[in-house]
Amino acid sequence: MDGFWLGLAALADGHLLFLIVAATLGGVVIGVLPGLNATTGAALLLPFTIGMEPIPAIAVLTTVYCAATFAGAITAILINTPGTSASATTCLDGYPLAMRGEAGRALGMAAVASTMGGVFSVICLMAAAPLLARAAYNFTPPEYFALTVFGLSMLATIGGGYPLKNILSGAFGVLLATVGVDLLTSVERFTFGRPELSEGIGFVPVMIGVFGVSELLIQAGQLHVVRTRIAMKAIKLPSMADYRKTWKTILRSSGIGSFIGILPAEGATVASMIGYNEARRWSKTPQEFGNGAIEGVAGSEAANNSATGGALVPTLALGIPGSPTAAVILAGLTVHGVRPGPTMFTTQSDFAFAIFWSMLFVNLLFFFIGLYGAKLFARVTLIPAQILWPIVFTLSIVGAYALEQSMLDVWVALGFGVIGFFMRRYGFSVVPMAIGLILGGMLETRLGQSMVMFDEKWWLLFTKPLSLLFFVLTALALFGRPLSRLIKGRRSAKRPQQRAREKTPDPRQIKR
Amino acid sequence: MAAMRNRPCSRRPAARLLLPAGMLVFCAIAFWLTMQFDRVPPILKRGIEPSDFPQLVIGLIGLLCIADIFTDRSAPPEKLPxxxxxxxxxxxxxxxxxxxxxxxxxxxxxxxxxxxxxxxxxxxxxxxxxxxxxxxxxxxxxxxxxxxxxxxxxxxxxxxx
Structure with missing residues (x-):
């Protein structure tokens, strides 16, 4: 409980408050710029935090995460281009609302739903993370190994891409994590005799490359896209009728988003899709969805913002990122010497709670920024690509260099930018690769420790109940969807045969 | 020709194989490299040899590449501007x-x-x-x-x- 209040006391620091306000504004700008999202923004800002103490540094990253996730709605509503992928479903109803002159109402609802979703998720985070950490306190290496495998298996569904390619991308990331000197045996692996590679490939330059540089190349292919902004007179708070219509949707989507966020690797994008679909399913007027339903905006925005807090639960309690941006935050924790995991809530609980309180503050802050600044921030979306992307590239390269002050990191960022671009072009999501790179080291260490525990009898990994449970969940995550599709396919194949049988009289009966 | 056009996969077989084949070559080279890693005596190896884990992952990547050859039916990407x-x-x-x-x-x-x-x-x-x-x-x-x-x-x- 001490950590709870000490964390709150940390917010009394004027310097920290200033940083949070600045990061909120920065996060909103990042969120409204099409092509830039919370993950890219956090990766680009990570080098700027190197001179900071751990609490302000991680608070800045989480602030950018929350603010950018919210701000994606501004462009989704005003220019029908989601600023972040998590706001893609907001376009479906937000833009039609804007088209009929109700942009202010849509943005007002987005701000209210985002704030409520965000606050709900931070409360969940405050309650669930210490509980999960306490539960994980008794985890032994086999359980951790199985949990990490489960986390990686969840990558299959990330980004809506092709599951097999996502797993391939994740496995490539895990392989990249093996580059460098093996810490247990001091054997060099894939270093090619280069001392710079002895510590392995850095997370940060890879992330800057795959999220920042590769996006520049993607944007190069989309220069023909013309964005027009819908004029907006003023933002207004939703009416009482709107509240009556949406409060259940907001609550439901907040719960869904927090739960989806807690699942390893699943982030705001999946949450917003499910939140939106559930809003439509429970709505009394589902026919309005897609034509400007205010519940659609509320369902999508409450879900994607509540996923931010949820995603930090496994990140902080287990060291397993709950979303792509949480992976960058995890890298930030490592850079600042903070070890996430069960011990964080006993040895550094004030740190953890300072982050939670700062997130709560941010969620309240962007409510006002969203309401009163959206008109101004919407103008940012019209910055020409030929001015924006040279700036992003310069910051990417200097950011990659700054962390270790090594030119190798610049080449890594550049190289992975090109690799990431071609991966995305051929249907491979780069997010699993980034998460695989982060989890790879943990996976190998836990496997090695488990092998020592079990005297190299790997099959004993399946004898521990909890690890067996995680392996079963892994199998479900990997094969559940194809299996259900197969079963559905067989059923639908049987049905026409049955119908045909019913229609066709039995030949034996005819004979009679 | 009409039959060729009506096939579920729109890419020519050779072009469709190019990417997984390239990845399999990458796996083969990476696997060969792992065989060059120093081996450590049993007392030092702490459960697994330094080459075991990378070989396991490379094997998985190889298997997934082979599965990709048979299952990928995605359309080819458009020509780059x-x-x-x-x-x-x-x-x-x-x-x-x-x-x-x-x-x-x-x-x-x-x-x-x-x-x-x-x-x-x-x-x-x-x-x-x-x-x-x-x-x-x-x-x-x-x-x-x-x-x-x-x-x-x-x-x-x-x-x-």
Whole structure:
């Protein structure tokens, strides 16, 4: 409980408050710029935090995460281009609302739903993370190994891409994590005799490359896209009728988003899709969805913002990122010497709670920024690509260099930018690769420790109940969807045969 | 020919095989490299040999590549616009120029990118090519005390000694 209040006391620091306000504004700008999202923004800002103490540094990253996730709605509503992928479903109803002159109402609802979703998720985070950490306190290496495998298996569904390619991308990331000197045996692996590679490939330059540089190349292919902004007179708070219509949707989507966020690797994008679909399913007027339903905006925005807090639960309690941006935050924790995991809530609980309180503050802050600044921030979306992307590239390269002050990191960022671009072009999501790179080291260490525990009898990994449970969940995550599709396919194949049988009289009966 | 057109996969078989085949070659090379890792005596190996885990992952990647050959029915990507290739060339140019000076490379790349993407205003070129790298350099140098690699331009600030 001490950590709870000490964390709150940390917010009394004027310097920290200033940083949070600045990061909120920065996060909103990042969120409204099409092509830039919370993950890219956090990766680009990570080098700027190197001179900071751990609490302000991680608070800045989480602030950018929350603010950018919210701000994606501004462009989704005003220019029908989601600023972040998590706001893609907001376009479906937000833009039609804007088209009929109700942009202010849509943005007002987005701000209210985002704030409520965000606050709900931070409360969940405050309650669930210490509980999960306490539960994980008794985890032994086999359980951790199985949990990490489960986390990686969840990558299959990330980004809506092709599951097999996502797993391939994740496995490539895990392989990249093996580059460098093996810490247990001091054997060099894939270093090619280069001392710079002895510590392995850095997370940060890879992330800057795959999220920042590769996006520049993607944007190069989309220069023909013309964005027009819908004029907006003023933002207004939703009416009482709107509240009556949406409060259940907001609550439901907040719960869904927090739960989806807690699942390893699943982030705001999946949450917003499910939140939106559930809003439509429970709505009394589902026919309005897609034509400007205010519940659609509320369902999508409450879900994607509540996923931010949820995603930090496994990140902080287990060291397993709950979303792509949480992976960058995890890298930030490592850079600042903070070890996430069960011990964080006993040895550094004030740190953890300072982050939670700062997130709560941010969620309240962007409510006002969203309401009163959206008109101004919407103008940012019209910055020409030929001015924006040279700036992003310069910051990417200097950011990659700054962390270790090594030119190798610049080449890594550049190289992975090109690799990431071609991966995305051929249907491979780069997010699993980034998460695989982060989890790879943990996976190998836990496997090695488990092998020592079990005297190299790997099959004993399946004898521990909890690890067996995680392996079963892994199998479900990997094969559940194809299996259900197969079963559905067989059923639908049987049905026409049955119908045909019913229609066709039995030949034996005819004979009679 | 009509039968060929009606097949579920729109890519020609050879082109469709190119990517997984390339990945399988990558796996083969990576696996060969793992066989060159030093082996450690049993007392030191702590459960698994240093080559075991990478080999396991490479094996998984190989299996997934083979599965991809049989299951991938995605449409081929559209042809890349010329501006993407030009941007890639500009990046290669940046990599070459950065050998001489990181900020020289960044400035010229920023200006070139602006030009390639349709910018024609001279003040914008000056801002991107000179103002942007200068601002970033001094911000990181003064605020974060980052020491950048020496080069033609950075030596003007750091001195030639």
């Amino acid at each position: 010329a501006v993407v290739w030009q941007t890639l060339m500009a990046m290669a140019g940046f990599a070459a120029l950065a050998q001489a000076d990181l900020f020289l490379g960044l400035g010229l790349f920023a200006a070139a990118l602006g030009f390639l993407w349709g910018e024609r205003r001279v003040p914008v070129f000056i801002a991107l090519g000179a103002g942007l790298p200068l601002a970033v350099f001094f911000f990181f140098d003064v605020v974060f005390e980052i020491r950048f690699p020496r080069g033609l331009l950075t030596n003007l600030w750091y001195g030639w000694a």
